[in-house]
Amino acid sequence: MAAAGGSTGSGTDPSSVTVLSAKGMTGTVADPPHGARTRAERAGRMGVALIVLGALLHLSALVLRGLATDRAPWGNMYEYIMAICLVTVVAWLVMLRRYPIRHLSAFMLLPVVILMFVGGTMLYAVAAPVQPALQSYWLVIHVAAAAISSGVFLVPGVASLLYLFRAAHERDPAKFARFGPRLPALDVLDRVAYRTTVLAFPIFTFGVLCGAVWAEAAWGRFWGWDPKETVAFIAWVVYAAYLHSRATAGWRGTRAAAINVVGFVVTVFNLFFINLVTVGLHSYAGVG
């Protein structure tokens, strides 16, 4: 993306302004001329078109669920997972426009497919109203913020995991010898992870905050270390640590990526373990 060094002609009237040298400038990523597109390039574009189609179908499924239940379509685990996955895919499509990472789509879609499979087969719930505690506009705001941030957090989770593979390969080329070289450069992966985390973190913070305000109205206290609250707190602290680590000498790069992966694990843990295994006030999964 950065045209380093060298002189580039610029401007409409070279007799008046002549650019002698430039670096760190950003132009658009040039597409190869039409005829020169390789077969891989064409297949890649078709793949992205398929993802877009899938996302549109996914969106209509969510909208229909909303119409069928006459409420926000994220009132139980099945619906919530569906919403998260849609967010992930949309976030990924946005990142695709900015970074040369199209060939990583399969890695990104893998957790999405797994989640959708688990949601559709094991956690399916028929359309129904939600219990009184959930009948609040906070369901719309708090859960939407949680779903959006969790969905976006999946992207840096995968990007950071790939970062760890690539970094291991660069340290020792014998490791992941076939897989490593196909991954984008470390700084691209780092930037993808950072950009998405920085987007998701404030939304997550907002979601936790709204959750506390809702809890004050619904449960009589704004914070009570309910298991779900606790794990949200842990995830928040981990992502805060990630942001700090990028500003700390010796923690940039691999360690930061590892922290982000931990954040991802905590997020998934919060989704499954807390809803399905422990019992707390948040056990609204609507499963079983």
Place this chain on the structure above:
Amino acid sequence: MTDTATPTSSADSPRRGPSRWRRALAFVRNTWRGLRSMRTALVLLFLLALAALPGALLPQRQLNAAATAEYIAEHGWWGRLLDRLQFFDVYSSVWFSAIYLLLMVSLVGCLLPRTLEYLRAMRAGPVLTPKNLGRLPHHVRAESDAAPAEIVASARKRLRGWRLVERAEAHGVRTISAEKGYLRETGNLMFHFGMLGLIVAFGLGAMYSYEGQVIVHADGQEFCNSGAYAYDSFDPGLRVDGTELNRFCVRVNDFEADYTDAGQPIAYEADLEYQSGEDLDEGTWRPYHLEVNEPLRTAGDRVYLLGHGYAPTFTVTYPDGDVRTKTIQWRPTDQTTLLSEGATKFDPPGVTDPEKRRENQLAITGLFAPTASFRGEILSSSFPELTDPAVAVDVMRGELGVEAGRSVSIFEIDRSLVDSGRLERVARENLRLGEELTLDDGTTISFDGVREWVSLQGSHDPTQGWVLGFALAMFLGLGASLAIKRRRFWMRITPAREDDDLRRTVVEMGGLARTDQAGYGEEFTAITGDLLHRGLEDGKAR
């Protein structure tokens, strides 16, 4: 805010060796420096996350005392060890508190110098233009026919909103230093100070708040927040003694629950009247419609609708014609069908001899179903709504133990008295509404009616508003510190000179993002593009 702990130098220690006093001072200073370092903050953040985890995995006493006791009993020495190490009270444990106190110290240590630096930077202008702009991550060098003054003028226009300083160097060279995004640092400080305030307010809140639960019958019964004794259970903070509570009263007139045909609840609503402040003296009652998610807020406190259940009414007619009627709440054992259990207890009327009295107490215990469904003789409930109520009761006669000073739950009888034979079962029967049974001594017991009760929670937390304020400050500060980029832009304009081979004006521009580099490239490209081209058009217009 330093990235690394500053190494301490010992080169200046004089011959006679540091005194003990001086060594202590050095220790304090080094500890302070260590705590202030970002790496320490990181490690502490991790420890905090790790320390919070057991609270999600193990039962916590404060949330569920019964589950905690059961867990400890089931796990033998391991359970007892965990208990000793405060793993069932994680958030008030010594180790959890220690970590967050250290983190707070570290935070203050970061914030103080950073705030001073911030104030200094706010007063100082943008920094001097570096000698060699080519070294910067973003850089353009171009020649133009426009005169330096024109270029400076158009830069001034393009960089509106930036903090800008123009300087002159030797040989007519002019420079511009510009900086933008100071709000980032403002946001960052706001975020961290907000967090500090939040933690303090949270800690104070835990000391000065209380929660109390009480069951009130939904037939006009009243409850007043007059003291801890007014509640069935009361959970005060350390600094609450339960006497001087904010005064308010609540009267529950009606309760209604709505269900889908499948028995899933749709709505819980209670009709209240309440009074507080002057209303108490004037006797004015104000109406309120209490729902889940819609607590009553009065006198600075809140009243919540926590749950509901049924209270069967029993009438006991003694052989001598004395009649006693009681309506006591029974507690739901199954939240989906509201099958309930309880114990309605009677003292024999007109008996003064304590011995005799103790032998003839009655307790009606058993199950209550709002919508009865019998399988053989076994009662269960098929729907949570009150459509066809019935009870399956054991009538116990003998000593109930209520005077013995032992606390017996109102929902139960004392099993040990049954085991020791001092309390005996004298009847077992199923009764539908309006039916009665007769005991061996001629006493009759009838099941006459059902009332609904609600369980309310009164909550007091004087710091809530503060917590919200600090949380909002944190959120806004976070947004600003993550969304805004602090960035610098410099120009050096060297005029054409006849004596050199410099026949045109040379414009050199450089850019540096103080924070994350990604994204500045686009803006830098746009600015330089505008400047070069606008400079050109301005030049042509002459």
